[in-house]
Amino acid sequence: MKKAIIIGATSGMGLEVAKLLVAKGWMLGIAGRREEVLQHFKEQHPKQVEVQRMDVTQNEAPQLMQQLIDRLGGMDLFLLSAGIGWQNMELQRDIELATAATNVEGFVRMVTTAFHYFREQGGGHIAVISSIAGTKGLGAAPAYSATKRFQNTYIEALSQLAHMQKYPIDFTDIRPGFVATDLLKGGHYPMLMQAPRVATRIVKAIERKKRVVVIDRRYQILVFFWRLIPRRIWESLPIRNR
Template identity: 25%
Template sequence: MSKVALITGASAGIGKELADIMAADGWDLVLVARRKEALKSMKDELSSKYGRKVFTFPIDLTKSGAAVNLNQLLKKNKLTVDALVNNAGFGSNGAFTDLPLKNELEMIDLNIRLLTELTHLLLPQLIASKNGILLNVASTAGFQPGPYMATYYASKAYVLHFTEAIAEETRKTGLKVSALCPGATKTEFFDVANMQNASLAKGKFSPMMSARKVAEIGYRGALKGKVVNISGIFNKILASSVRISPRVVVRKVAAFLNTKK
């Protein structure tokens, strides 16, 4: 039987590249995102290019009940998931008190609540598949506090620590659990976060990686069950330096990177 991978946030960036990579490696796909036309285009392309079955569910994953609704759609279509890729997420840039609370709460709903709900709903299937994969897209932001992106950085710390905990809880089941931790990546993220003019977005401090490269690193790491998978040598050095640097220095560097110039 064919393996089935569910990818959230699949219509662009890392999620889109993971869909292409996994289809090429023989996975049937369940692609979830808000943009219906983008998903349809991906379905046509991937099914034609690789001969895989591709299911698309255009859903606003920030809405309450989205995970339950998605699970019902899986059951309706008689789909059992062998790999869950929790990629959907977004960030926002600015002083916390200046950012709309509604937006920050939607970020928490998507980056944290949806990921937690989907993992809880589908984890039994992943374990039962014997060769299951749980790939959560975290970030190097998860290793540190992030002034001017406070909610986003905190949400990625949750994803990282949650993933590590699930990896330990399931280590005897055969499930491969991995947290992909990219640094600055060439995606729509900076436009959505309204931080095109921030030092980080301009690549002044760290080199930008392509979404394709990050996705390749993420998929290879997931297949190996690499629990914490940091993309790129520079990002690995950065994550290590955060652990040994004074917290005040870490905060100030992050604030500099996230400030618009």
């Protein structure tokens, strides 16, 4: 039976992917800060699921992840869905720093743990949910867009490192557009996608071991055109969602 660890499985896309994988017969180790949600999921699937309360911003997170892997009996797939983000037109410093602590520091903490594990094991699959927000700097969400670009670049770098060192590790960088999850609650967003549908696309991309996937086609087109816009013009555009 295949085994996956999902960090950030207490809501949104991580939770929806967990539901799909468990239905496909995977063994899962799931983590997040909301222990009651983790326990509830385990109660529904007691034979397939192990849980671990974990905060990726804390130094102990790698040890807790290793304990979760041990309880699960191994790991074939690592999926990182833990992330935070806000619009921050007022450029509040605490928001920017909190975003970096989770999406950069926490991201590095967990992805390096998975990389080291798979290096020792002789292979595996690292998948992360970043965002299309990493395509360009977004004035409405500076830290969010910058941390997502960091994630895109970091996975590219690790993929090259694995090739150089001949470790058979696969990488999937999942870049959704707007998805109706807790992360966006309270706002009005265009081209909003539903999390269960997006999760189906994520699972397909993981099964096919795609290197980069933008979800969905409308956002593929949007990103294609965003990339073509020269910097001087981009920086003068009022990009906002309302």
